Amino acid sequence: MRNLRNLRRLVRFLTFGLVVAAVATELSKPAEERTWQGRVGGVVPYDFRPPTWQRIRDAYWNPESDQLFSDRVFGVGWAINFYKAKTLLDDLFGRMMGTREAISIRMSSRSQGGGK
Numbered sequence: 001m002r003n004l005r006n007l008r009r010l011v012r013f014l015t016f017g018l019v020v021a022a023v024a025t026e027l028s029k030p031a032e033e034r035t036w037q038g039r040v041g042g043v044v045p046y047d048f049r050p051p052t053w054q055r056i057r058d059a060y061w062n063p064e065s066d067q068l069f070s071d072r073v074f075g076v077g078w079a080i081n082f083y084k085a086k087t088l089l090d091d092l093f094g095r096m097m098g099t100r101e102a103i104s105i106r107m108s109s110r111s112q113g114g115g116k
Contacts, residue, residue, distance in 0.1 A: 018076045022046035045071040045078065 021040045026048070036048040051073040059070045059079040068085060069078040 015076065018044055018046070022048070022076055040076065044076060046076040047072060047074060049074075 018040050022038070025038065025040065026034050026036055037046065039045050055073050058065075059073045060081065061083045062070065062081050063083050065081055065084065068081055068088070070081050072079045
């Protein structure tokens, strides 16, 4: 329990540090060169522009992308492309069950008997 609490504190501290570093990076640029998007240390993406519906769709449900993680729409870090996650889980389920095709559980006709 205590280790989990310490891990949460560490994650909060790192997140806060990344936000401060991203804002400091943008404020160190001349005002006309500030885009409010980029990468902290060339690794962690940040974007402080107001989100648009297109950017939200591209980050969280993008069938055209092969990446599981995409740049976050607002803030610091990564977003999960749920379309790619769905396809990976479908593929994993198919391999575990020994079939690639979806299994239908619908009944094609009504059963005889029962409550007439």
